[in-house]
Amino acid sequence: MNKELNNTPNTAEQETAKAVVRLLNEETDNINSATLAKLAAARRNAIALAAEQASVGVEGGSVLRMFGDYLHQHRFVAPAAMLCSAMLVALIATQQFTNQEVVGQGDAFLLGSDLPPEAYFDRGFDTWLASSSQQ
Amino acid sequence: MARVFVAAIILAVGLVCGFARAEDAASLSWSQLSEEQKKVLSPLAQEWDTLRPWQREKMQDIARDYPKMSAKQQERVQERLSKWSRMTPFERENARKKYQQFQAMPADKREELRKKWRDYQSLPEAKREQLRQEHPELYGTDDVDN
Numbered sequence: 001m002n003k004e005l006n007n008t009p010n011t012a013e014q015e016t017a018k019a020v021v022r023l024l025n026e027e028t029d030n031i032n033s034a035t036l037a038k039l040a041a042a043r044r045n046a047i048a049l050a051a052e053q054a055s056v057g058v059e060g061g062s063v064l065r066m067f068g069d070y071l072h073q074h075r076f077v078a079p080a081a082m083l084c085s086a087m088l089v090a091l092i093a094t095q096q097f098t099n100q101e102v103v104g105q106g107d108a109f110l111l112g113s114d115l116p117p118e119a120y121f122d123r124g125f126d127t128w129l130a131s132s133s134q135q
Numbered sequence: 136m137a138r139v140f141v142a143a144i145i146l147a148v149g150l151v152c153g154f155a156r157a158e159d160a161a162s163l164s165w166s167q168l169s170e171e172q173k174k175v176l177s178p179l180a181q182e183w184d185t186l187r188p189w190q191r192e193k194m195q196d197i198a199r200d201y202p203k204m205s206a207k208q209q210e211r212v213q214e215r216l217s218k219w220s221r222m223t224p225f226e227r228e229n230a231r232k233k234y235q236q237f238q239a240m241p242a243d244k245r246e247e248l249r250k251k252w253r254d255y256q257s258l259p260e261a262k263r264e265q266l267r268q269e270h271p272e273l274y275g276t277d278d279v280d281n
Contacts, residue, residue, distance in 0.1 A: 107193055107227075108200035110234040111215045112208030114245070118218075119252050120233035121226045124266035128255045129248075131266075 161188035163195075172198045178217040190220065 031039075110117060119125055165183040168176065175198040176183065186194070197216070201209060219227070237245060255263065 107219075107231070108197040108204065108212065109208070110230060111197065111212045111219055112204050113211070113234060113237070114249050115234075115237065115252055116211075116215060117222065117227075117230045117234075120230035120237070122255075122263075122267070123270035124263045125252065125255050127266040127270045128258075128263075129251060132251060132254075 161192040161195075163191060168195075171202075175201045175212070176216065178213060179220055182217075182220065186220065194220065 110120075165173070165180060168183075172195060173180070176194055179186070179194060183191070183194075194216075197212065201212060204212065222230070237248065240248070258266075
């Protein structure tokens with residue numbers, strides 16, 4: 001414990017911490033063997049518990065965490081992508097419905113026009129027009 | 136981000152509902168049509184339930200536009216509707232294209248074309264059939280699904 005503290009920056013807080021650690025170390029010598037055994041057992045339990053939680057995190061939670069981290073890092077890209085997608089879908093839908101409108105109206109007014117529908121696709125009429133325009 | 140997400144969801148739901156309604160409209164049987172639609176589409180009453188969904192949808196579009204038309208146009212629609220429904224998709228598509236061209240013509244050209252159509256109609260059927268055979272382009276393709 002002392003070794004770790006000696007490697008940290010030498011600030012007033014660290015000096016205080018060192019003093020506390022020194023005091024605790026001095027008192028450690030006075031702890032009886034039963035208490036030392038309890039502390040050692042508690043330490044082992046704590047280490048085992050920490051190891052277990054770490055393994056669970058790797059199996060399941062870390063995937064979600066990685067996904068969350070990715071979204072966080074790309075938090076400006078995601079709204080832009082969604083906005084672009086929404087605009088694309090709206091554009092496609094608009095074209096779809098607009099085309100339907102034009103064709104539907106065309107059919108109704110085509111049927112009501114001066115010329116009957118067959119005049120527009122009669123091969124013979126096309127030939128008749130071509131020959132009459134040459135005369 | 137939350138607002139964009141909600142907007143995207145609303146848009147998607149709206150589109151799905153819109154397409155679903157279009158599908159529903161296309162699959163309506165004769166008995167499910169409104170009285171107004173039945174009145175306009177009465178020439179098709181006997182054959183309505185044999186029409187394909189996309190044909191029904193087109194006919195409902197015609198019924199939708201019918202009230203916007205003059206009495207003379209409405210009369211023509213009634214006369215021609217049955218024959219229109221029996222035309223092939225290719226013929227209908229071709230008629231649409233030619234109709235757009237006809238509408239873009241000046242008034243005098245349109246009148247001239249109407250006169251020529253009357254002249255053509257006055258020809259004997261044998262002569263008209265001969266003219267059809269002389270047409271250089273290929274017709275009758277039935278793969279345009281409109």
